[in-house]
Amino acid sequence: MSRSEQRQRTGWLPAIRCFEEEEARVREKAHDCGMSVGQFMLSAALKRQTRSKIDSHVINELRRLGGLQKHLFTKGNGVLSKEYANVLVEITEAIKRIDC
Known part of the structure; x- marks a missing residue:
């Protein structure tokens, strides 16, 4: 945002x-x-799209790790399945949080 645009904002919430x-x-x-x-609040209220500044490489790496975790989960034949499932849920939540 330029300085002149910022000075034009005279309203206050x-x-x-x-x-x-x-x-x-x-x-x-x-x-x-x-x-x-x-x-951020103004953008959200006006339904403007916000983008995470976190590198897309991080998101791709989390997705890759999730795929590996899913592979281990399916190959585990029920052994540690609860733990694998919990890790998959945490990876999914991390991706959702990063992806503003």
Whole structure:
């Protein structure tokens, strides 16, 4: 955002109240997207697309590891299947969190 565009913004939105967990999650997502909390909240409210600044290589590596984990899960014949399933869930959640 250029300085002149920033100076044209004269409106002010009041602070919002939220739970600590919500605050932490919003701050984390804003950080992942390389934005301030205010910029992130405004973008979200106006349904603008936000993009994570985290390298797509990280997402691809997580997907690769998930594929390997799934392979071990199917080859394990039930041995440690609960543990494999838990790891797959965690990998999937990590990908979702990264992919703003």
